[in-house]
Amino acid sequence: MSIEWVNRAIDRLRAWGREKGVEVDIDEIRLLCDYASDYLDVHRLGDFRPSTFEELLLEIYPRKVIAPPESAPETIAAARTLVDFLLDQGEIGEDVAARMRETIDRIEPEMPHALADTSKFGMAKSLFSSIGPEALDGPMPGELAAEEGGAPDAGLAPLPPVRLAPAAELAAAVREVPLLRDAFRVAAWLTEGGRTTTTRKTLRVRDAKQITAELGIARPQLPWRLALHLGLIRLDRTAIVPGEAFRPLPGLPDDEVLRLWARMVAFLVDPPVAVTGDEVVDDGLFPIHDLLYRMQAPVPQDAIGEYLKETLAGDRPMGPIGAALAGLAEAGTVHVTEEGVTLTPHGLWGMRELYTSRGMDAPIAADPSEGDASTLIAGLVTDSLPEEEAERCIQAWLARRDPQTAADELLSAVVGAPAEVRGVAVSIVDRLGPEAAPAVRSYLDDPELRPHAIHWLSSRGLDAPPLTHEELLWVSVDMLALALPAAEADPETFAENIAASGPSIELIEEMWKVDHPDVVEVLEMLSGTLTDPDAAKAARKAAMKARSRAIRRPPGGREWSRLQG
Incomplete structure (x- = not known):
């Protein structure tokens, strides 16, 4: 990210461009300097070497920067401008500049292919690229509008249809959210004790300490602010009194619970508040939730951390992403597992309510x-x-x-x-x-x-x-073909299951005879997952025989028109 030497270099570059009458792509050159600083141990302009450009343009950019292949000429031109600047300012000599230009000339035809090579993509780039190319036409998913209040930008890529859990299930889950329950507990404690705020309308230190000691709430300022936002309490000058919305949480009707939850989600992400305790993460609460809403699949914690560092951190430090996301889990909007981070069902519902309140089209998927x-x-x-x-x-x-x-x-x-x-x-x-x-x-x-x-x-x-024996063979292959996607997604679990209830060696040895379009794939799957070496060997031999019979799907594969439509 941008640090002080980069800022000074960019100031010098601007002045140099004005003086020489050179058009300078400041954004591209800043990005080159940022990534050189972050990943290639470049701490001043004089640290640039020919190899720096090779790693930047063929390794770092393809891994980190979401850019179409046709944007490569702009980056190449910026790199050449940077070399001219380095030479003119005495940061490098003529020989080094010549080698840099030779390197950039060699990279130029390779860079578009590198940008298009998905195998080079880093986690964050892969995640955002998978949202769809249309997302690159406007703001990146997760960016906030510049309008007052930091509302989500209606110009983002279209939101995907989502499936929502029944209202009763959502309300039951919301009642168990730790942060919401703490807001009700803090509201009751403050109003029963006749407490007052400071002149700045904040929770008094002694009250915060008592809440921690008596209620076991480590960070009472957050539920205090939430209780105010939800109307559970209100202020009469500095006196804390019950609000119109205050009633015991368990007894609230489902629709009222969900309305409170929608307001709580808005409180958390728009504008950001100190939920996790990490400044970078708290500034990125809307981008995180927006990403999870769009992906509708677990997102690795590392990918979320990488995205926040690249887009929001600047020169600010960021703590361990896992510890910060635990704060969101306490808030009830996300669920953190070994597979990654997802929105909870009520988090999904709350984000959709937030989008619709901002005039965005947030469709609900059809019920199958x-x-x-x-x-x-x-x-x-x-x-x-x-x-x-x-x-x-x-x-x-x-x-x-x-x-x-x-x-x-x-x-x-x-x-x-x-x-x-x-x-x-x-x-x-x-x-x-x-x-x-x-x-x-x-x-x-x-x-x-x-x-x-x-x-x-x-x-x-x-x-x-x-x-018949032939039908038994066929149905055995057919049922194993059904398991192909599961075997690809989780080969270890499939191997455990097939070891316990897989077909006999005798059956495997005859499967190659079956006129089934998936027989080769089934036998190859068995050969790679069966733990019994004799059974795995039988599957390999049968797969070879099946391939020799050229049993394949018809050209283009089978089409199921009902799915295609």
């Missing part, structure tokens, strides 16, 4: 349970719903249909579909009782659904044709 079978399956397959939400959608969808209708809709929706899609439908049909038998039996003529239908019927003691 309200559509037909194709809509339900597409939602389950493509939307990566949390387990609880997926279960709710399935139960709600089934509740609207009798078993026979549900089975027929589900199975007809996946005729000719990929294994993952077919597997979702089959797993839902597996919940249905014997009443669905007529519908299931009608799919015995479909070659891909037939083995699943036979298994469904026989497992319920109903009349069913026996599975």
Whole structure:
């Protein structure tokens, strides 16, 4: 980040440009100096070397800077201007300047490719780039508008649709938020004791110490300010008296609890307050929450810290990001796990309320349970719903249909579909009782659904044709194909599961014969995850035989039109 020597260098550069009549790209050159200082041990202008430019332009920029490949000429031009400046100011000699120019000439055709190479992206750059290229047209996600109050900028990239938990669940979770409960406890303690504020309307030191001692609240100033903001207490000159909104939290109606929560989220992120105790993090509360809202997936703590350092820290120090995020977890807006940081369901709801109050379009995702079978399956397959939400959608969808209708809709929706899609439908049909038998039996003529239908019927003691050996092999491959995405996402867990309940070596040895479009991928997955060396070897040999038969998906792969639409 910019430090004093960089500021002095930029002042000199501006003066030099005016004196020489040279157009200077100050922003680009400052960025070059900033990153050279942060990552390449450059502490003054004379520390620049030819290798500095190579590392900056081919390693640091691709990893850190969100810029399209076509922006490379601007950066190259700025680097050449910097070399001219260094030479003219006596910071480097003619020989060094010549080597620098040779290096930049060599880098020029390579830099666009480096900027486009996603394998070079750092965590923060990868996260923000994945939001979509349209985000680069306006302010970066998380930037605040310059208008009064620091409100979120309505010019940001469009917000993604989100799924919200039921209001009763949200209200129940809000009642358990430590910071909100502390605000109610502090409000009750202050009003019962007839306390007063200082002349500056702040909590008296002795009262703060007593609150810590008696209520166990380490930082009482934050719940005190929140209680004022929510109207739990009010000031009559310096006297603290109950506010109109003050009532016991457990007894408040759900809608009132949620209104309080929406106001609490606004209090936390707009404008920022001292929530975590780290100045940089507290200045970035809206950017952090905005990022989590847009990503809808766990964001690594390191990536959040890297982003805040790059965009907000300046020359300010920042403490460990994990300790700071723990403060947000206490505030109830985020959930911190080993996988990363996500918004809590009530944090998501509160951020959406904040966006809509600022006039931004914050759409709600369609409920898969309200559509037909194709809509339900597409939602389950493509939307990566949390387990609880997926279960709710399935139960709600089934509740609207009798078993026979549900089975027929589900199975007809996946005729000719990929294994993952077919597997979702089959797993839902597996919940249905014997009443669905007529519908299931009608799919015995479909070659891909037939083995699943036979298994469904026989497992319920109903009349069913026996599975042939070929059908047994096919359905084994098909069910393993369903697990391919899970195996890729978490190979260790999959390896544990397959070791406990995987197919026999004899079955693996014959799988290569199956005319299934995923047989090669299934056998390669088994060869890489089976812990039994003999079984893994059998899978490798079978995969080689399957490849020799050229069993592949049709050109372009199978299309499932219901998902594509």
